[in-house]
Amino acid sequence: MPTTRQFLDWxxxxxxxxxxxxxxxxxxxxxxxxxxxxxxFPGRRAARRMLELLVQRGGSKWPAxxxxxxxxxxxxxxxxxxxxxxLADDLTQLLVWHKALxxxxxxxxxxxxxxxxxxxxxxxxxxxxQSLQKQHNELAAEGMEFDExxxxxxxSGDVDExxxxxxxxxxxxxxxxxxxxxxLWDRQAARLIAVEKxxxxxxxxxxxxxxxxxxxxxxQMLDQVADRVTSLIHAPESxxxxxxxxxxxxxxxxxxRPLNIGxxxxxxxxxxxxxxxxxxxxxxxxxxxxRADDITIGVADxxxxxxxxxxxxxxxxxxxxxxxx
Numbered sequence: 001m002p003t004t005r006q007f008l009d010w011x012x013x014x015x016x017x018x019x020x021x022x023x024x025x026x027x028x029x030x031x032x033x034x035x036x037x038x039x040x041f042p043g044r045r046a047a048r049r050m051l052e053l054l055v056q057r058g059g060s061k062w063p064a065x066x067x068x069x070x071x072x073x074x075x076x077x078x079x080x081x082x083x084x085x086x087l088a089d090d091l092t093q094l095l096v097w098h099k100a101l102x103x104x105x106x107x108x109x110x111x112x113x114x115x116x117x118x119x120x121x122x123x124x125x126x127x128x129x130q131s132l133q134k135q136h137n138e139l140a141a142e143g144m145e146f147d148e149x150x151x152x153x154x155x156s157g158d159v160d161e162x163x164x165x166x167x168x169x170x171x172x173x174x175x176x177x178x179x180x181x182x183x184l185w186d187r188q189a190a191r192l193i194a195v196e197k198x199x200x201x202x203x204x205x206x207x208x209x210x211x212x213x214x215x216x217x218x219x220q221m222l223d224q225v226a227d228r229v230t231s232l233i234h235a236p237e238s239x240x241x242x243x244x245x246x247x248x249x250x251x252x253x254x255x256x257r258p259l260n261i262g263x264x265x266x267x268x269x270x271x272x273x274x275x276x277x278x279x280x281x282x283x284x285x286x287x288x289x290x291r292a293d294d295i296t297i298g299v300a301d302x303x304x305x306x307x308x309x310x311x312x313x314x315x316x317x318x319x320x321x322x323x324x325x
Contacts, residue, residue, distance in 0.1 A: 002245045003222060003229040007237040013294065014234040015046060018209050019053040021232065032062035036204045038079065039070045040211060045322065047072070049293065050209075069204070073211065073218065080202055080221050081194035088184040096182070097129040100174035112167035136172060140188030141215040143195065146172045191217050200224035207232055212249045219246055272304055276311035283317070292317070
């Protein structure tokens with residue numbers, strides 16, 4: 001059974017439209033009980049803003065409103081499966097990778113690293129373990145382990161690269177064994193196992209808001225609770241072909257879609273500073289009609305961000321670049 005898709009009017013901002021839909025869907029008489037609702041957002045700021053909107057729109061009519069649980073994608077998967085062991089935090093994972101790296105005999109991993117760093121060189125082994133951790137997390141997010149990469153490379157005839165991944169798999173196996181010894185769970189491995197054992201369950205309604213891009217393992221987890229999942233898509237239903245079953249964008253559709261930006265709403269500028277000044281002029285033309293968090297400046301090139309932030313500061317406006325650590 002596929003997930004449910006609910007389309008919202010994109011002539012209104014996404015979060016207010018979603019808040020209005022939530023109220024219309026769950027309000028009953030003098031009650032607005034959202035205790036059995038989980039809202040999933042790309043980031044925490046959107047969750048804070050949603051709570052504010054729900055209070056503004058429903059607080060006076062439903063003073064006893066029970067808010068929903070609001071989480072990001074980093075937290076959400078762990079709500080779907082039973083956790084029999086404590087999850088290891090990032091630092092613990094890194095230290096266990098270090099222990100695994102030096103526990104495996106050198107001859108078993110020489111295909112991946114002919115020269116293992118001196119254990120006293122903290123910066124060297126730290127960088128290597130961070131690389132291993134990143135590869136492990138990225139592959140697990142797509143429902144894969146190092147061994148699968150090794151097998152596919154071996155089948156393709158790339159012997160040298162297959163041997164390298166076989167060695168990496170040996171380190172990964174040691175890492176997972178060390179985790180078991182500590183009675184801890186690796187977060188990504190736990191998600192893989194939950195999908196393999198079909199353990200994902202929930203008694204709540206799950207609403208995905210603004211989640212236009214998600215990895216394979218989360219999609220597989222959602223498939224197991226699809227009857228409880230609704231994706232709120234910030235677009236009219238006429239644009240249904242532009243989004244997949246989970247509310248994610250279909251890149252092929254958008255690559256071919258004409259933008260149709262009228263020349264009358266286009267501003268031509270030369271250098272980055274000129275672009276920043278043009279943006280400030282547009283903001284000034286709003287004449288204070290919008291709240292700061294109702295305005296988003298889209299930037300196609302990250303190198304423009306410092307110039308824009310400085311221009312905002314010069315104009316007495318505080319800008320926020322929402323890409324954090």
